[in-house]
Amino acid sequence: MKILSEISRFAPNAMLLSLVTGAVAGLLYTALLPMLLISVDNFSAVVEGRSEQALWFGLQISHPKLAGVFLLACLTIMLAQSCSMLLLQRISVSFATTMRQNLYQRIRKSPISNVEQTGPSKLITTLTTDVNIVVAGASTLPVIAVSLVMIGGVLTYLCVINRPVFFIIGGFLLVAGLSYQILLVVAARYYTHARHFTGHLQESFRGLVTGAKELKLNKARRDSFFQYELLRNDDGVRTNIFRGELIRIFAENYGMILSYFIMAFMVFIFVNYYPVTHSELLTVVMVLLYMSGPVKWALDAFPVIARANISLQKINDVFAQLTEEEYAENYQTPAPWQQIHYKGVRYKYGSNGFSVGPVDLIIRRGEITFIVGGNGSGKSTFCKVATLHYLPTSGDILFDDQLLTAQNINSYRQSICAVFSDYFLFNQLHGVDWQHPERLQEIDYLLDVLALKDKVKVHDGRFSTLQLSDGQRRRLALMVALLEDRDLYLFDEWAADQDPEFRELFYLSILPSLKKRNKAVIVITHDDRYFHCADHLVRFDAGKVSIPKHRADFAQTRSAPTVEKELI
Numbered sequence: 001m002k003i004l005s006e007i008s009r010f011a012p013n014a015m016l017l018s019l020v021t022g023a024v025a026g027l028l029y030t031a032l033l034p035m036l037l038i039s040v041d042n043f044s045a046v047v048e049g050r051s052e053q054a055l056w057f058g059l060q061i062s063h064p065k066l067a068g069v070f071l072l073a074c075l076t077i078m079l080a081q082s083c084s085m086l087l088l089q090r091i092s093v094s095f096a097t098t099m100r101q102n103l104y105q106r107i108r109k110s111p112i113s114n115v116e117q118t119g120p121s122k123l124i125t126t127l128t129t130d131v132n133i134v135v136a137g138a139s140t141l142p143v144i145a146v147s148l149v150m151i152g153g154v155l156t157y158l159c160v161i162n163r164p165v166f167f168i169i170g171g172f173l174l175v176a177g178l179s180y181q182i183l184l185v186v187a188a189r190y191y192t193h194a195r196h197f198t199g200h201l202q203e204s205f206r207g208l209v210t211g212a213k214e215l216k217l218n219k220a221r222r223d224s225f226f227q228y229e230l231l232r233n234d235d236g237v238r239t240n241i242f243r244g245e246l247i248r249i250f251a252e253n254y255g256m257i258l259s260y261f262i263m264a265f266m267v268f269i270f271v272n273y274y275p276v277t278h279s280e281l282l283t284v285v286m287v288l289l290y291m292s293g294p295v296k297w298a299l300d301a302f303p304v305i306a307r308a309n310i311s312l313q314k315i316n317d318v319f320a321q322l323t324e325e326e327y328a329e330n331y332q333t334p335a336p337w338q339q340i341h342y343k344g345v346r347y348k349y350g351s352n353g354f355s356v357g358p359v360d361l362i363i364r365r366g367e368i369t370f371i372v373g374g375n376g377s378g379k380s381t382f383c384k385v386a387t388l389h390y391l392p393t394s395g396d397i398l399f400d401d402q403l404l405t406a407q408n409i410n411s412y413r414q415s416i417c418a419v420f421s422d423y424f425l426f427n428q429l430h431g432v433d434w435q436h437p438e439r440l441q442e443i444d445y446l447l448d449v450l451a452l453k454d455k456v457k458v459h460d461g462r463f464s465t466l467q468l469s470d471g472q473r474r475r476l477a478l479m480v481a482l483l484e485d486r487d488l489y490l491f492d493e494w495a496a497d498q499d500p501e502f503r504e505l506f507y508l509s510i511l512p513s514l515k516k517r518n519k520a521v522i523v524i525t526h527d528d529r530y531f532h533c534a535d536h537l538v539r540f541d542a543g544k545v546s547i548p549k550h551r552a553d554f555a556q557t558r559s560a561p562t563v564e565k566e567l568i
């Protein structure tokens with residue numbers, strides 16, 4: 001059992017203690033049976049008044065020693081089993097928490113290209129679904145421990161009182177166990193398929209929620225999306241879970257009824273071939289009835305464990321997929337720099353993917369560089385290289401004379417701020433000293449300049465709302481960026497959804513003010529009306545870079561007459 005070995009590795013001592021206390025509970029459970037059988041055997045002595053008697057709390061007790069031991073055993077079982085379960089509950093919850101936190105850290109330390117490749121749906125399913133299934137599986141481990149010990153104990157007892165009966169029942173149980181395993185393997189295959197569809201279903205949920213507007217406007221699209229994506233994935237989860245559960249329920253009931261088959265075999269067939277006394281037969285029936293409890297618990301628990309193993313495998317797959325950046329966690333303040341030199345820098349997606357470069361470019365402080373070019377020409381890809389998210393496949397990046405290396409990359413990342421085209425706006429000012437009076441003034445000023453003052457307030461570093469228009473949200477993201485006060489600023493089509501007033505503010509006020517503050521600024525833009533605001537223009541075309549000698553040349557190429565084509 002994969003989950004058992006992982007949890008044992010996580011907390012070996014606590015796990016051992018949990019299993020030992022579970023086993024103690026199981027053994028004592030087993031011991032209850034002979035005690036009950038002894039008192040049943042001595043029933044006639046009680047009736048005839050020959051048995052030992054005692055008065056406890058006004059109650060007449062027969063076989064007081066046995067009753068005392070029985071009571072003590074019951075209390076110990078209660079304590080031992082509670083202890084075992086609580087212990088394992090604690091272990092499984094902290095195992096899950098550690099797994100989740102390791103996953104947070106792994107996502108944080110993983111290269112952006114890796115996170116992008118894995119995809120948000122997969123990561124969210126792992127974090128929200130798989131971890132919980134693993135906890136559920138881990139929590140059932142003591143039940144299995146108790147049940148198996150009880151079954152083992154009862155069988156041992158049976159072996160002592162009647163060896164032939166033990167072999168028959170043991171044989172039946174062996175066959176039953178093996179056939180149950182086969183059913184469980186088949187059920188686990190369905191659970192694996194269901195888990196696979198759950199991942200796709202998460203992706204469909206994103207489509208359903210984020211694409212709600214598009215779906216409402218087009219019935220054909222909505223019907224197709226529902227039929228071929230959402231409901232198909234939903235159906236995949238439902239049918240596979242249903243089939244898995246069907247087999248599980250069948251296996252469970254088959255396991256349960258098997259005890260009665262064994263009893264029937266003993267009562268109706270075995271007695272005809274082997275001499276058994278009345279008391280032996282009664283004992284065997286009682287043993288079998290007694291054993292049906294732990295058999296049921298074990299049968300209930302195994303499928304939960306099977307599903308936990310599948311989820312654990314998924315979590316491990318995600319860990320394997322998200323490799324850790326091997327860079328030192330070195331966050332020293334980077335040495336002041338004047339320019340960044342991208343020297344023969346290339347970046348390629350995978351082995352056959354799109355490739356950018358070689359890029360030979362110098363970005364200087366106090367200068368504004370516009371990166372322009374058609375859609376899909378590689379601008380955003382280069383920006384991820386420029387912001388040190390994608391590491392060049394070849395070529396060097398130099399901060400002044402300092403080569404970018406594994407030792408200093410995290411430090412240099414701390415001197416960069418970017419508003420990407422797919423930026424994320426946190427609902428708090430994380431990493432900004434918003435309590436400082438100067439900062440508070442700056443926040444007020446920026447909210448005013450960006451016309452957000454009536455829309456958003458900042459209380460204790462938290463935005464009062466993020467329910468804003470696209471343009472307003474992007475302006476708020478710009479405000480956060482400006483508050484960060486970094487050395488290199490990169491804006492990926494920031495102005496694309498701004499109205500003319502804010503475009504002008506961006507190009508004619510904000511960029512010049514950054515320049516004045518001696519910041520290096522890179523702007524990806526299609527706004528040729530504002531090309532004159534740049535100190536340098538860099539053009540990307542199918543991943544290749546050209547730097548127009550004169551801005552006028554560039555403008556000419558951009559405004560060259562185009563042949564109108566009819567759209568079909």
Ligand SMILES: Nc1ncnc2c1ncn2[C@@H]1O[C@H](COP(=O)(O)OP(=O)(O)OP(=O)(O)O)[C@@H](O)[C@H]1O
Pocket residue numbers: 116349353354373374375376377378379380381382540
């Ligand atoms: N994560 C990725 N994995 C593989 N290929 C990618 C990935 N992201 C982008 N590409 C490919 O790289 C090429 C360049 O994309 P990029 O986003 O850099 O273009 P762009 O110039 O910014 O375009 P736009 O002006 O439309 O934003 C595209 O052809 C795209 O298919």
